[in-house]
Amino acid sequence: MLExxxxxxxxxxxxxxxxxxxxxxxxxxxxxxICGVFTDGKKALDYIEENPVDIVITDITMPSFNGLELCSRVQALRPEVKFIIISGYADFAYAQKSIRFGALGYCLKPVDYEELQGYIRKAVQPSSNGQDCDPELVEALYENDVPRLSRILESEGLEEPIYTAVSIGRTPLKHLFDGLCQPLGYHEHLYLFRQPPKEIPERLLEDSEVDGISISTLPVKFSDLQSAVFQNLYDSCQFFFHRESRVFRTHAVYLEGVQQEISPLLYQPAALRTLLLSWSGQLSHISQALDIYNYIFCHLGIDLEIYSYQQLLSTYRSYEEMVAGIMEAMTPDVEKEISEGGYSRGFLKIIKYIHENYSTDISTADIAREFNMNPSYVSQLFKKETGNTIVKYLTSLRMQKAEELLQCTDLPVSAISDACGFNDYFYFIKLFKKHTSCSPSQYRRKLAGDPNDTEASKE
Incomplete structure (x- = not known):
């Protein structure tokens, strides 16, 4: 049957x-x-009140009843309706307001039909509900709440001590482990099981979409589960440094003294490149690659921060590619854009891209590639126009959206994490607690007025 x-x-x-x-x-x-065409926002609202509608494509500036008012009224009436905004105004404030009402896109007139069709496809495509993820287990792991972990795992038939494994990649490896498979984030799967693990040969993963896997060789008690899982996560990411391997049996090691060697070479790109590449066969800890990346740009005063190792993995396929990205960003950009009487068009394109793609794992480097700009120039332009960094602005936008989804929907917390662009569920919990002083689940329970939320208050 056709949809x-x-x-x-x-x-x-x-x-x-x-x-x-x-x-x-x-x-x-x-x-x-097309089920309705209107030149008046009020008449459009009257139609939508009486008829089923999936998508509204509307102008902003209309007499007596503008597009933003229409979005607001329809959202209150039918929150499932999706909006696409078209306008002759290249105005940042309009873009912000339209996104607040759930708009998927903001098209400037004259309308680019390819761009508009892209937003329509986005509106038509169903989104993942993320229901495979148990937020209580992930939150208990993040908080290292041993009593909660014990209760959850024992209800799954797991008694301590247990073995752990983590795989990175599209394909979960449930068939290799007789136990619990728990998604942790985007393409991250945790396996908890009682029997000693079997040896997994590299050839077994040749036709799979698995980038890396790490398996514990010793069982752990529930009190040590958090540290074991984090170690598995770091170990499984060693493929970033060693693309020829997928199964990692040794622990990733964080080397000492690396930043001290980088410091004197920050303004010598050629020498810095040689130093960074000389570590290709020595580095193995993904967090150290992230720290190197952020240390360089922080000390150069360039806003290119990457917030987590998952974002680093989605931005660069290997350590060598990361080094090339660093060198590209350090190269001066001769392009300059003058802004007179308002926001520059380059900035408006950037802010529009951020609001349309905040639900994906975007970085400053991604934005730069999208518009064929130097990453350093993108960060400087954004800071000049807003007084804020891209990372801080994006984080604030995502937290605002997360709160809205927790308030207005019954989506699983894991699905909200995904919808707000957080591939790393642990990081989402951490950031949300910093923003609201409570975990996402506790925030939702408080909204519901749960009188028995004593356990959550201890998180």
Missing amino acids: EAKRIVLVDDEPGVLESIQTGIDWEKLGTR
Whole structure:
């Protein structure tokens, strides 16, 4: 049975724009159909109140009843409806407001039909619900709450001591372990089991989408589970340094004195590159690669911070590629953009990209690649226009969205973490607690007025 076409309402006070949009896109090919066309926001709202609608494409500036008011009213009425904004105003404030109402995209007139079709595809595609992840187990692990861990794992038939393993990659390896498989984050899977692990030969993973796996050789008590899992996570990420291997049986080691060697070479790119590449066969700890990356840009005063090792892995495929990225960002960019009488167009493109892609694991380097700009220039332009760094702005945006989703939906916490662009569930919990002084689950329980939230208050 064919899936029913998504129903779209078009709203713009310019009939010519409406006609152009209707004829410029193959709606059927996108799995959609236009069910209403309006030049007045109030009439559009009246229609939406009485008829099923999936997507609203609306102009912002319209007489008497503008597009933002329409978004606000429809969101309150039908929160599942998705919005795409079109406007002749390259205005940052409009972009911010439209995203706050759940807009998937912000198109400037004249409308780029390829861009608009991209937003429509995004609206049509179903999102992952993330229900495989048990947030209580992950939170208990993060908090190292041993009594909660014991209760959860014993209910799964696991009694201490247990063995642990972690794999990184699209393919979970449930068939290799007789026990519990728990997603931890984007392409991260934790395995907890009671029987000693079997040897896993490299050839067994040749046709899989697994980048790395680490398996404990000794069982651990629940009180030591957190440290064992984190060690597994770091060990399984050694593929970043050794692409020829996938199974890692030795622990990743954090080398001493690395930053002291980097410091005198910060303004000598060629010498710094030689030093960094000389460590290719020695480094093995993914957190050390992250620290090297952030140390260099922090001391150079360049806002290119990467917040977690998961983001580092999604930005660069290997340590050598990371070094090349560092060198590229240190190269001066002759392009300069003058901003007069408001925000520069380059900045508006950047801020629009951030608001449209905050739900993915984006970094300053990703933004720079998207617009063919130097990463250093991107960070400087953003700081100049906002007075803030990209990382801080993006974090604030994601936390705002996380709170909204916890308040207005019953999505699992893991799904909210994914929806807000956090591939690292542990990091999401940490950041949310810093932002609100409580864990996501506790925040939701407080909203519900749970009188028995005594356990959560101890987290």
